[in-house]
Amino acid sequence: MLPEPLLWTEEGLSLLDQRRLPLAVERCLCRTVEEVARAIEVMVVRGAPAIGVAAAYGMALAARERRSLPEASARLGATRPTAVNLFWALARMEKASAGEGDPFARLLAEAKAIHEEDIASNRSLGRHGQSLLPRKATVVTHCNAGALATAGYGTALGILRAAVEAGKLVTVFADETRPRLQGSLLTAWELLQDGFDVTVIADGMSGALMRSRPVDAVIVGADRIAANGDTANKIGTYNLALVAARHNVPFYVAAPLSTVDVSLLSGEAIPIEERDGEELRFAGGERLLPVEFPVWNPAFDVTPAELISAIVTETGVLRPPFGSALRAALSGEAFPKKGV
């Protein structure tokens, strides 16, 4: 059984410390909004939906501390720029702060609602997405888009869980995902906990893998999806999409609608976080390169919509052209929630 990635307690927000996995399963308690902001910055908690949920609880903590809510929101919004779920959750919390009664009680209730809705969305998108896989499926994934990166169950990994629940046999290859190794440290660990057949590969191996054996699908998560379907996800996702296209392997993006940012016309406008070059100069805690070695360390890349076969959301499987499909899904036209 996987430990809860995020847990509200009387004392505050308890986070599974993702920096320590898989060798140590430890929790980190955030009692203040500043502690939540730091936890997001240093990647105790990471992954787009998980960051959004953590920030929502951070706002509730700010209300408990009687801090200025606009200042708290600005602090949380300055932690990481790419995953839009963070800003989506902060906008929802801002709306909730405008009601009657005790602000802490109201904001805590809204944070809990965001938390529960994310799990429900993942279960729903998992059910839709698993229909894309054959009864015996080999899937490649990148980074971590599992329970750990969300409120629970996962997006890309939610599809794999739903496929197993539907009686399918799933074999997974997980890109290790340099430089922070979310694929090997988090995805492989998470899938092994659930008894999956999972094998770690280095990021450059997916081409060789697809030449050596049939692969049924690539499934990844997303940090921000622009109005035209261009998708920002962990650095290396674009390379994997190119390899998949070369081998005619369908490339699926799995994400809740809270990851869609229709205010951006295309992926070119998505802000890409650049992280400290030291992440690249180290591997496994060991320094590989002296600090003066120049490196470039963008944390995300953008996969153009033309390389994406489908975007799986809680409302269903969206096919190109994504502009109209995403608009319809957001307005509830195409797939009414009832009956999903």
Ligand SMILES: CSC[C@@H](O)[C@@H](O)C(=O)COP(=O)(O)O
């Ligand atoms: C379900 S989340 C999908 C993405 O957020 C995930 O693949 C990813 O890019 C995580 O990035 P991180 O930098 O670890 O927060």
